[in-house]
Amino acid sequence: MSNDKYATPLSSRYASDEMSAVFSLRNRFSTWRKLWLTLAKAERSLGLDDVISEEAIEQMEKHLIITDEEIEAAKVEEAIVRHDVMAHVHVFGETCPAASGIIHLGATSCYVTDNADLIFLRDAYDILIPKLVNVINRLSKFALAYKDLPTLGWTHFQPAQLTTVGKRATLWIQELLWDLRNFQRARNDIGLRGVKGTTGTQASFLSLFKGDGEKVEELDEKVVELLGFEFAYPCTGQTYSRKIDIDALAPLCSLGATCHKIATDIRLLANLKELEEPFEKTQIGSSAMAYKRNPMRSERVCSLSRHLGSLFNDSFQTASVQWFERTLDDSAIRRISIPSAFLTADIILSTLLNIASGLVVYPKVIERRIKSELPFMATENIIMAMVSKGGSRQDCHEHIRVLSHQAASVVKEQGGDNDLIERIKKEEYFEPIWNNLDSLLDPSTFVGRAPAQTEKFVNKTVAQALAPFQHYVNDKDSKLNV
CATH class of the missing domain: 1.10.40 (Ribonucleotide Reductase Protein R1; domain 1)
Structure with missing residues (x-):
């Protein structure tokens, strides 16, 4: 992007290339082409081979990935027709002349826009889930390593009974496990809008197949199967229900609350000098105060978590104000809030993984603070x-x-x-x-069952939760340049 234009920091500064690619223009428009190809294949296989030629299918298959030149051509066309989908139908048709008359046959714009969005939701969760798994895995190793180290507990941020450094980490991990559960549920609940027509009645497809309703149902099922989904939503208007967006964004916003709490704990412990996030040898903490070791990664997590939490309201408000079969006031806000939510969650998890991979504990500082408070507790x-x-x-x-x-x-x-x-x-x-x-006054006698609780939690609860995701686990050191 030109340096003369504003670029969102989510993609230009923070988010991973893989998550940015999911919501990129190239992926969006190439996915539209894949959807048009899939529809044409399904229609041809169900008896429209006299309308849709094999040459049309072949040309579409060869040009699924849109080029920079085609993206620019579509921008020019959209300025004329004021309709993004029709602009891309036109450009794709010029690239595939044998298919120009059958691209988008029987479909409404939401066939490509909504189905593409649902594909992006699922693909984005497939990026986030492995990252969350690895954050849990790293923190679990940390918890086991420090399960026996007594530390002062805090309630109301006032000295309380002792716990252990590892046991405190289990409080973080438990919430992340709930986030993992929510992520997996949300991911598996995502279906396709399928082939439903302009108001969800499939009238255009019923006309195409000369009143054969069974073939229309078969078309819907075939498109879903070809796109690798388990199901399509049985009832839609012109769009899939925007309540689906609520269900997709809610787990992300809940993750934001978890990560904000974890990062805040780390920031407070950094002030107490008991624990620190990674700090590189050449890292500068302050332009004026050379001695500073600011917890900037944790502060970033808190900052972005607040933004992530705020995005839930966008999906809630949008779903609640849709009129009848659809209104277009959902469009602009969804183009902003949905990518923003996944990009932000991606950044938070990458940063938290970096923090979890290099947490530094200072036992002598912890011991000194215990000694200052333990006499009263004893x-x-x-x-x-x-x-x-x-x-x-x-x-x-x-x-x-x-x-x-x-x-x-x-x-x-x-x-x-x-x-x-x-x-x-x-x-x-x-x-x-x-x-x-x-x-x-032996601190280890004041921690109750904290060590045993930590060990059981990690070796049983966490192990069981992560068992289906072991192929995602990466125990190599996380890079510190986050």
Whole structure:
């Protein structure tokens, strides 16, 4: 594209070549040609061989991929006729003169535009699903690697009971598994509009086949089969129901919520210096502050996830305002929102895969933060240990309460370290358990079943979910230039 014209960053800067190709002009118009060829083949096989010649079929087959010159010629023609499909019928007919009279025979524009869109929806999901599988696979390896590493849990972003780094990752993975389930459902639910005519009644095809309704049904079935789909929607108006677009975009928008949450967690942990996304040796974090290591990949995921979530409303509004058999106010917005949704989801998953492939954990920072908070969390264990040595729970509780407030004052008012344990070691009341304090403060005893939960989740739940997709798994290192 010319540098003098605006190009959407989705395709020019971020999205993969394969996803951009799905929604490219060349693929769109070449798919229209494939649909015209398929219709002609099916019509010829069902008795219209006196109208549709073998030479027409051969010429169409030779020119399925539209050339740059033909795209430009169609633009010129469209400026004259003000109809994109008819412009391409004209150009394809000039390229295939033997077929010029039978291209688009019996069809309405939505035969090519809607069926093509449904093909693109399915093809786009076939690109996204492997990427999502690999994000889940990478994060699962990360979860297993850090299943035993205690870390401070957070509720309300306030210190809470300990968890492990790996267990926290399972929260991310579980939502991604639900996204994978939703993706697969949406992908398999996509059918074709098929051959339905201008208002869905198949009247034009009934005329072509001289009132033979069975042949019209057979034509519909044959086109669906030739295009590699399982079914066509049984009822349509001029278009397939735009509710299908809602069902196709909803899982993408839901993925946006998942990825925004994951990336936000990583950004917060980066601020705490406990975990970082990949940062290359030559990467610049700030033009002014040379020391900066900004989580720019995670920030990009958050930014694009918000955009992705907003696109659902386009499909909802469009489906809800369609009048009767169709209105054309669906056209312009769908040309923008549907490609945008898939391109954005593609970028998010590629970026998240990159992040998941190079997450850096800093155990010493995590350990220091645990030590600053664990003494308060261990007070119940200390009370129980004192009771086991013959002490009174109420007396011990009061001693702990006084010392805890003193330690909290040092932290909050003086900016010092939490010295609760040092205070306990100095107070003779606690002498019976002085030798037990190290074991009472062992972080691994505060994480509950987190390691076991993580291991079972990855080895059972994740393994079962990914089993049908193992041919997609790529364990090679993801490139960092994202």
